[in-house]
Amino acid sequence: MNLYQVAKTVVYGALSPIYRFDVHGTEDFPKEGGVLVCSNHIHALDPPVVGILAPRPVHFMAKEELFNAPILKTLIPKLNAFPVKRGMSDREAMRKAIQLLKDGNVVGLFPEGTRSKDGVLKEGLAGAGFFALRGDAVVIPTAIVGPYKPFKRLKVIYGKPMDMTPFREQRASADVVTAAIMAEIQKLLDAHK
Known part of the structure; x- marks a missing residue:
């Protein structure tokens, strides 16, 4: 078992008694094949939750x-994370994401770019569409329906795959x-309130 699988098991074990995952x-x-998971973003725990509940490594x-922190710089890459410079167009991170998708991996993205403080889905950034078009992958719209409150149900809905061929x-x-x-994510949110 690799470090990602170990971490996934540990994190699931830590979070599942607190949040009743649905x-x-x-x-x-x-x-198989490249998959771009695009989710709404309501909490700091969204990345690990989407990651541990997805059927494939994300x-x-x-x-x-x-990646500059002493322990994290060794650990984070083993957890399938890769660095991005915030506040600017990071071509290296963009190339890395597209290559991961073309190589048949799953990449997770929060198109809003930042957490929604009121839980209402915000407008998505163009990066999601860019990766979807260039990455030769299907898109899985994903909805997280909170709240993140101890012992309350937390829903994660992976939607039907969106084929990007017509858009290309x-x-x-x-x-x-x-x-x-974003329209597909909104549909999932509306259907699972």
């Missing part, structure tokens, strides 16, 4: 500062694709 849609999650971008054929812009992804 997971939907894993049966539709592609078993790679997340993490702020570059974490229409030469749709990254903004148009992001808007389509």
Whole structure:
């Protein structure tokens, strides 16, 4: 068992007694090939929760500062995270995400870019559409329905895969694709309130 699997088991063991996970849609999650998981963002625990409940290992971008911390700089890459410079266009991180998708991996992304303080889905950033178009992957819209309160149910819904082929054929812009992804996330949120 690799470190990712060990960490996944440990984190699940730590969080599942506190939050009653109610997971939907894993049966539709592609078993192979590139997958871009796009989720709403309501809490700091969203990345580990989406990661531990997904049926396949998920790679997340993490702020570059974490990779400079003494213990974390060795640990974080083994947990499938890769650095991104915040507040600017980080071409290296973008290339890494696209390559991971093209190599048949799962990449997790929070298109809003930051947490929603009121739980209402905000407008997505164009990066989600960019990765969806360039990464040769399907998109799994994902909804986290809180609240993150001890012993309350926390729903995570992995939606049906979105095929990006029609968008590529229409030469749709990254903004148009992001808007389509956000609309699917909103549908999941509405259906699972």
